[in-house]
Amino acid sequence: MTGKLGVSCFGCQTRHTTEWCASSDAELTLLDQVKAPKIMEAGTALFHQGDECGGIYCLNSGLVGIRRLDAAGNSTLLRLAGPGETIGYQSFLLGTAHRATAEIMMPSTVCFIRRQTVRGLLEQNPNLGLRFLRHNVKDAAEFEERHFETISFTVRSRFLNLLMVLYERFGSLNEDGEPVLDLPLSRQDIAALIGSTPETVSRSISKVQDEGLARFKGRKVLLQDIDELMRQLPAS
Amino acid sequence: MTGKLGVSCFGCQTRHTTEWCASSDAELTLLDQVKAPKIMEAGTALFHQGDECGGIYCLNSGLVGIRRLDAAGNSTLLRLAGPGETIGYQSFLLGTAHRATAEIMMPSTVCFIRRQTVRGLLEQNPNLGLRFLRHNVKDAAEFEERHFETISFTVRSRFLNLLMVLYERFGSLNEDGEPVLDLPLSRQDIAALIGSTPETVSRSISKVQDEGLARFKGRKVLLQDIDELMRQLPAS
DNA sequence: CGCAATTTTGATCCGGGTCAAACGTCGTGG
DNA sequence: CCACGACGTTTGACCCGGATCAAAATTGCG
Numbered sequence: 001m002t003g004k005l006g007v008s009c010f011g012c013q014t015r016h017t018t019e020w021c022a023s024s025d026a027e028l029t030l031l032d033q034v035k036a037p038k039i040m041e042a043g044t045a046l047f048h049q050g051d052e053c054g055g056i057y058c059l060n061s062g063l064v065g066i067r068r069l070d071a072a073g074n075s076t077l078l079r080l081a082g083p084g085e086t087i088g089y090q091s092f093l094l095g096t097a098h099r100a101t102a103e104i105m106m107p108s109t110v111c112f113i114r115r116q117t118v119r120g121l122l123e124q125n126p127n128l129g130l131r132f133l134r135h136n137v138k139d140a141a142e143f144e145e146r147h148f149e150t151i152s153f154t155v156r157s158r159f160l161n162l163l164m165v166l167y168e169r170f171g172s173l174n175e176d177g178e179p180v181l182d183l184p185l186s187r188q189d190i191a192a193l194i195g196s197t198p199e200t201v202s203r204s205i206s207k208v209q210d211e212g213l214a215r216f217k218g219r220k221v222l223l224q225d226i227d228e229l230m231r232q233l234p235a236s
Numbered sequence: 237m238t239g240k241l242g243v244s245c246f247g248c249q250t251r252h253t254t255e256w257c258a259s260s261d262a263e264l265t266l267l268d269q270v271k272a273p274k275i276m277e278a279g280t281a282l283f284h285q286g287d288e289c290g291g292i293y294c295l296n297s298g299l300v301g302i303r304r305l306d307a308a309g310n311s312t313l314l315r316l317a318g319p320g321e322t323i324g325y326q327s328f329l330l331g332t333a334h335r336a337t338a339e340i341m342m343p344s345t346v347c348f349i350r351r352q353t354v355r356g357l358l359e360q361n362p363n364l365g366l367r368f369l370r371h372n373v374k375d376a377a378e379f380e381e382r383h384f385e386t387i388s389f390t391v392r393s394r395f396l397n398l399l400m401v402l403y404e405r406f407g408s409l410n411e412d413g414e415p416v417l418d419l420p421l422s423r424q425d426i427a428a429l430i431g432s433t434p435e436t437v438s439r440s441i442s443k444v445q446d447e448g449l450a451r452f453k454g455r456k457v458l459l460q461d462i463d464e465l466m467r468q469l470p471a472s
Numbered sequence: 473c474g475c476a477a478t479t480t481t482g483a484t485c486c487g488g489g490t491c492a493a494a495c496g497t498c499g500t501g502g
Numbered sequence: 503c504c505a506c507g508a509c510g511t512t513t514g515a516c517c518c519g520g521a522t523c524a525a526a527a528t529t530g531c532g
Contacts, residue, residue, distance in 0.1 A: 068384075076384070078380060078384075090373045090376070090377065093366075093369060093370050093373050094370060094373060094374070099377065122366070123362075126359075126362035126365060129362060129365045129366050129369055130329075130358070130365050132369055133329060133365055133368055133369040133372060134329050134330060136369060136372050136373055136376060137326045137329050137330060137372055138330070139376055140326070140372060140375055140376040140379060141326065141335065143376055143379035143380055143383060144314060144379055146383060147379060147382060147383045147386065147431075148304075148312070148314075150383065150386060150387060150431075151386060151431035151432075195383075195386075195387035196387075
């Protein structure tokens with residue numbers, strides 16, 4: 001019994017890394033029946049800040065950006081969510097409206113699970129809640145970490161750090177065997193992620209380029225000296 | 237059946253604000269029997285970074301500081317925990333050693349609950365896990381918020397913000413009916429909390445004093461113009 | 473009453489934010 | 503197909519908040 005679009009929970013690549021990995025076959029079957037898998041284009045949104053929370057989203061593939069709009073209407077990218085991540089469960093759990101917008105950053109396939117269904121599953125399976133809990137504890141720890149980094153490292157360090165994280169996720173080798181990376185983010189968003197401004201990010205890029213560590217053309221990046229780049233990362 | 241020291245979960249002031257509020261009478265009775273309430277002096281520690289997690293702590297009264305030691309041996313205050321808060325559950329849930337040190341900042345009464353007991357309670361009562369989950373989701377949201385504040389507001393704003401938060405928790409009126417506050421923190425710790433340095437904090441204090449907004453003598457603070465102080469807070 | 477630790481003040485310097493302008497790059501309509 | 507405008511990016515110039523280093527002043531303690 002496959003879901004629409006051929007996306008079944010049983011075959012989901014990321015199932016074993018998500019909260020759902022403790023679910024029984026019966027529960028997965030139920031999920032397959034009620035979930036709504038969808039292929040979405042970059043630029044569209046899963047939900048908008050202020051929307052009431054109708055359910056949660058499980059990202060099968062692609063990339064989603066969580067962004068917040070401030071009073072002045074500027075949108076600030078807060079974090080990225082990748083395959084296997086469940087999105088919007090915070091608002092679901094707190095029973096509040098969404099505090100942020102979830103925007104598709106790359107073509108993605110996403111499964112939507114209605115509120116009532118999640119509620120039922122949580123009641124049936126106590127372990128599911130615990131898995132969400134562990135996941136969230138990790139997230140919180142990561143925030144703490146990021147906060148710490150922001151106040152103790154320079155923009156350059158943070159930029160290089162982000163660059164390498166993105167390389168791990170989206171990097172590859174070109175036909176010449178050189179490490180390359182296609183940035184899924186605008187400079188604006190890069191700046192927001194590391195707590196800086198587009199101008200300063202641009203300057204960091206120029207600097208890194210002048211030093212011969214990497215080469216930037218638009219969103220294409222060629223990591224010329226990846227070893228040195230790694231070496232300059234802040235100690236974790 | 238009261239616990240030692242006369243601290244019973246049934247009479248706990250903070251019970252209805254903690255995760256335990258959904259617990260049945262039977263469970264509370266069990267808790268009363270197995271928990272180890274203790275009065276602790278400022279300067280002592282509940283646990284140290286790197287210690288293995290033997291259980292969790294529920295703060296009945298007082299104040300606990302969560303601090304991390306970096307490679308150089310400097311300790312950085314990450315956050316404060318007040319009455320009603322459960323401490324150390326993150327490491328418990330992840331099954332890891334404590335990632336931080338929990339230090340008593342004011343004389344406190346703390347209840348310790350052994351790992352095995354918590355495990356049992358969590359298995360019996362699925363709601364307990366969900367309550368922890370909600371609590372942690374809120375914490376994570378708060379971190380996000382704080383991160384956002386740190387990169388978008390000045391040290392002065394952050395300092396005033398902290399000052400008012402502390403006033404809400406520890407402030408009172410003196411014999412003349414003026415709002416006063418006894419800081420439970422050193423300048424070092426204040427600096428760490430707002431992501432700055434002791435010197436800059438000291439300068440902020442001088443500035444605020446020169447402007448006639450407040451008067452500082454050691455850890456004693458007299459809030460001279462509390463309305464103006466509130467007005468200068470960053471928009472929440 | 474000293475000695476050590478904390479706090480304050482002073483002087484200096486630099487990362488990086490802000491404002492502005494030049495420069496692509498792309499999509500739209502003439 | 504090109505001209506045009508809107509936007510994102512880069513670069514330049516300037517300035518300020520705040521970190522750092524150093525030293526004096528205050529506080530707390532044995």
